[in-house]
Amino acid sequence: MLGSGAREHSLLLALARDPDVTALACAPGNPGTAELADNLPLDITDPAAVVALAADVAADLVVVGPEVPLVAGVADAVRAGGIACFGPSAAAAQIEGSKSFAKQVMAQAGVRTAAARVFRCAEECVEHLTAAPAPYVVKADGLAAGKGVHVGSDLAAAGDFARDVLREAGSVAVVEAYLDGPEVSLFGLCDGTTVVPMLPAQDFKRVGDDDTGPNTGGMGAYAPLPWLPDEAVEQIQREVLQPVVDEMARRATPFQGLLYAGLAMTSTGPQVVEFNCRFGDPETQVVLALLETPLAGLLLACTSGTLADQPPLRWRTGAAVTVVVAAEGYPAAPVLGDRVTVGPLPERVAVLHAGTRVDGSQLVSSGGRVLSVTAVGAALQEARDLAYEGVAAVSLRGSHWRTDIARAALPRGPATTP
Numbered sequence: 001m002l003g004s005g006a007r008e009h010s011l012l013l014a015l016a017r018d019p020d021v022t023a024l025a026c027a028p029g030n031p032g033t034a035e036l037a038d039n040l041p042l043d044i045t046d047p048a049a050v051v052a053l054a055a056d057v058a059a060d061l062v063v064v065g066p067e068v069p070l071v072a073g074v075a076d077a078v079r080a081g082g083i084a085c086f087g088p089s090a091a092a093a094q095i096e097g098s099k100s101f102a103k104q105v106m107a108q109a110g111v112r113t114a115a116a117r118v119f120r121c122a123e124e125c126v127e128h129l130t131a132a133p134a135p136y137v138v139k140a141d142g143l144a145a146g147k148g149v150h151v152g153s154d155l156a157a158a159g160d161f162a163r164d165v166l167r168e169a170g171s172v173a174v175v176e177a178y179l180d181g182p183e184v185s186l187f188g189l190c191d192g193t194t195v196v197p198m199l200p201a202q203d204f205k206r207v208g209d210d211d212t213g214p215n216t217g218g219m220g221a222y223a224p225l226p227w228l229p230d231e232a233v234e235q236i237q238r239e240v241l242q243p244v245v246d247e248m249a250r251r252a253t254p255f256q257g258l259l260y261a262g263l264a265m266t267s268t269g270p271q272v273v274e275f276n277c278r279f280g281d282p283e284t285q286v287v288l289a290l291l292e293t294p295l296a297g298l299l300l301a302c303t304s305g306t307l308a309d310q311p312p313l314r315w316r317t318g319a320a321v322t323v324v325v326a327a328e329g330y331p332a333a334p335v336l337g338d339r340v341t342v343g344p345l346p347e348r349v350a351v352l353h354a355g356t357r358v359d360g361s362q363l364v365s366s367g368g369r370v371l372s373v374t375a376v377g378a379a380l381q382e383a384r385d386l387a388y389e390g391v392a393a394v395s396l397r398g399s400h401w402r403t404d405i406a407r408a409a410l411p412r413g414p415a416t417t418p
């Protein structure tokens with residue numbers, strides 16, 4: 001496993017549940033992954049170093065968590081080294097690595113998405129924004145570690161963001177029409193030809209309750225989505241995931257790995273907001289908490305082109321909720337190095353590590369998003385109550401979290417948590 005966040009921690013938890021898995025290693029990992037796997041130091045963006053380590057530990061399968069190594073060609077190098085790798089080639093990872101590439105693929109595949117224009121000149125971009133209706137959506141073309149998207153109704157702020165993106169020579173900004181409607185994240189397991197959708201999830205990107213404040217890497221998530229019509233997943237599979245996988249295969253850059261569609265459920269049907277080329281964080285924590293099918297076998301089937309031979313995915317009944325506990329000052333200027341303690345947890349609650357490290361005998365914060373407290377319940381209300389009980393067991397000076405994760409999706413009636 002390559003990566004060091006809560007996503008990788010939850011992938012390892014699911015892999016550890018697979019009876020066919022005999023040993024797990026994680027590079028570089030975190031104190032949470034160390035409980036499940038051997039943590040090994042590694043520059044995961046260095047393809048040659050990844051291949052050498054994978055050979056050293058005699059890995060049967062390398063799973064790449066984040067996008068940066070994928071865009072850097074790590075999966076290509078591992079496969080060329082004769083080791084199975086879950087994750088797309090650098091060419092296929094461009095679906096996340098370049099917003100304008102993703103738009104071209106969608107146009108070719110007939111997939112519905114926001115109308116967009118690409119700009120290389122700041123003045124032209126601002127002129128276009130001035131004539132466009134609010135709210136404004138401006139994206140940096142390349143990978144930007146979650147800081148590459150601006151959405152807001154303030155024209156001056158949108159213009160400033162576009163100027164920032166276009167300050168560097170050769171950079172590209174994409175201005176899109178705003179898509180109205182609730183957002184859905186749907187993960188598709190892909191083997192280059194076949195795509196199998198997982199459970200739909202929703203994440204919460206703004207730092208504050210009721211979607212206020214700046215964007216973050218994600219403050220919480222829940223799955224499945226009780227408000228989403230039953231046929232929606234099949235529709236997204238038919239209208240979005242399969243056409244994109246077909247188009248990537250037609251281009252001779254087949255997509256093998258996890259295709260993450262971020263969608264807006266508009267009044268005229270699903271439209272794509274973005275694609276990612278890897279599992280999303282924090283949605284992975286809730287989707288995998290509900291997965292009953294052994295994960296390693298599934299990921300291996302993606303690498304060997306045999307996904308179509310797998311039985312349908314099996315899911316636990318009920319729901320999962322995760323709440324991210326963030327450091328003081330996150331996202332603008334997180335305060336790091338504070339002691340983190342976790343008291344006794346209710347059953348069916350897992351504390352997944354994101355930004356933690358061990359300092360002497362203590363666990364301390366080392367990133368803005370520190371922990372992802374994940375719970376499974378018989379229903380959404382129970383999962384949510386348990387997740388917030390788990391959050392109450394965490395002690396971290398100055399920490400903050402959203403109190404409204406999954407609240408709007410609860411069945412009508414008195415809520416027992418804020």
Ligand code: GLY
Binds near residue numbers: 203217218276280281
């Ligand atoms: N959930 C957002 C992301 O993983 O990029």
